[in-house]
Amino acid sequence: MAIVTPAPVFLITGASTGIGAATARQAREAGWRVVLAARSRERLEALAQELGGAEHALAVTCDVSDWDQQQAMVAATLGAFGRLDAAFANAGFGGPRGFLNDTPEHWREMVLTNVYGAALTIRACIPALKESRGHLLLTSSVAGRRVLPGSMYSCTKHAVTAMGEAARQDLHGSGIRVTLIEPGMVDTPFFEQRPETALEDEDIARAVIYAISQPPHVNVNEILVRPTAQQG
Numbered sequence: 217m218a219i220v221t222p223a224p225v226f227l228i229t230g231a232s233t234g235i236g237a238a239t240a241r242q243a244r245e246a247g248w249r250v251v252l253a254a255r256s257r258e259r260l261e262a263l264a265q266e267l268g269g270a271e272h273a274l275a276v277t278c279d280v281s282d283w284d285q286q287q288a289m290v291a292a293t294l295g296a297f298g299r300l301d302a303a304f305a306n307a308g309f310g311g312p313r314g315f316l317n318d319t320p321e322h323w324r325e326m327v328l329t330n331v332y333g334a335a336l337t338i339r340a341c342i343p344a345l346k347e348s349r350g351h352l353l354l355t356s357s358v359a360g361r362r363v364l365p366g367s368m369y370s371c372t373k374h375a376v377t378a379m380g381e382a383a384r385q386d387l388h389g390s391g392i393r394v395t396l397i398e399p400g401m402v403d404t405p406f407f408e409q410r411p412e413t414a415l416e417d418e419d420i421a422r423a424v425i426y427a428i429s430q431p432p433h434v435n436v437n438e439i440l441v442r443p444t445a446q447q448g
């Protein structure tokens with residue numbers, strides 16, 4: 217009798233649009249079951265339907281800056297699919313450059329989402345990823361590698377870059393691999409005015425799929441992708 221191995225499970229935060237949604241689409245094509253997390257329930261449910269419905273895709277409403285909601289997201293994943301093989305801490309947003317050009321309230325929200333939220337996703341997912349000897353991915357940015365003038369966003373992404381390396385060292389020996397995804401400019405709803413000559417969300421999704429498709433002894437730690445037209 218043939219033994220059927222269940223499809224691996226990939227949880228993605230910030231899955232309602234942009235890079236997260238494109239990654240979910242490509243992960244499904246690659247045979248993964250997906251858990252789609254963000255705040256916009258309707259968008260998540262529409263994407264889950266598009267990706268095959270309950271057997272293949274689960275929509276979970278989660279504000280990543282809330283620890284209870286992050287724990288509930290992982291519990292819902294394990295409840296629906298029984299395992300977690302990869303987790304992508306991808307939710308995030310930007311803001312105007314200049315230390316006087318954004319509000320303290322917006323800074324707070326951005327730090328809580330981009331930095332604290334990513335840390336909570338790592339924390340919530342580690343126990344299940346230890347079980348599966350799975351894979352953890354985080355979306356940093358080119359802005360997490362080089363400092364942009366007056367950019368609090370750039371500061372949050374430097375923290376995410378540090379978090380990826382901190383997690384890699386912390387999880388050494390657990391079998392969990394850690395990958396930082398560092399996009400240059402990508403044409404997504406991240407921008408109010410959509411950029412030209414930018415990457416497409418699916419260009420970054422391919423980088424993610426590359427990282428999670430490697431054999432267990434290969435740990436792709438960082439992927440920085442710029443559009444050919446981007447200098448800095």
Ligand SMILES: NC(=O)c1ccc[n+]([C@@H]2O[C@H](COP(=O)([O-])OP(=O)(O)OC[C@H]3O[C@@H](n4cnc5c(N)ncnc54)[C@H](OP(=O)(O)O)[C@@H]3O)[C@@H](O)[C@H]2O)c1
Nearest residue numbers: 230232234235254255256279280307308357401402404406
């Ligand atoms: N676009 C670029 O040029 C670029 C470059 C480098 C890095 N990045 C990074 O790539 C990641 C994805 O961005 P994107 O370009 O794909 O933009 P996007 O289309 O605006 O996607 C952002 C995602 O994050 C979710 N999100 C925001 N705040 C959240 C919260 N508190 N809790 C849960 N989900 C939240 C949004 O969903 P809801 O609003 O439904 O919650 C959405 O799904 C971000 O971390 C961004 O910083 C983007």
